[in-house]
Amino acid sequence: QKEVEQDPGPLSVPEGAIVSLNCTYSNSAFQYFMWYRQYSRKGPELLMYTYSSGNKEDGRFTAQVDKSSKYISLFIRDSQPSDSATYLCAHSGGSYIPTFGRGTSLIVHP
């Protein structure tokens, strides 16, 4: 079992839709959870970062961590074509070395 499991997609949605991206993880000792966005031929960029459980909101993006079920979610409201990218979830302990999922490809069509 991989440490972070993520459905590769692709997930195709119409513009304006609410997108839900999800991951499960296995290492319950890790306390830091991240979502990265990666455009084609670019490095990942940090979107959201949370510590322990709970929700965090930043504009159209909401990250949610449920430690009891080892589930990480990212919600994107009012999705835009520019949101089309691969979304990587990750978790980490205190060494700032994220363990990444394989990424979910999101396509937002006009």
Next chain:
Amino acid sequence: DTGVSQDPRHKITKRGQNVTFRCDPISEHNRLYWYRQTLGQGPEFLTYFQNEAQLEKSRLLSDRFSAERPKGSFSTLEIQRTEQGDSAMYLCASTQDSFYGYTFGSGTRLTVV
């Protein structure tokens, strides 16, 4: 300083040749990381430096791989006797003791033919 810079962007090499990649981190960042990413997968950790000290290496980093960060500034990753399985995107990232500001470069895409 506009971010993490990696050079070259693309490298095509013949099997058995040595290659070296360079990473210039954000200047005030003390931690520097190397990752490898293959198609359809997330980045996999290779090694990291805190200042000039190499503090951790993944099992993925075989004896053919070596990394340096002289003087705690830029870093180089060398692969000796390249194999076709080394074909991947090699990513560098840097941070100053935080996930905030954890910045990746655009990577070096290596193709071994």
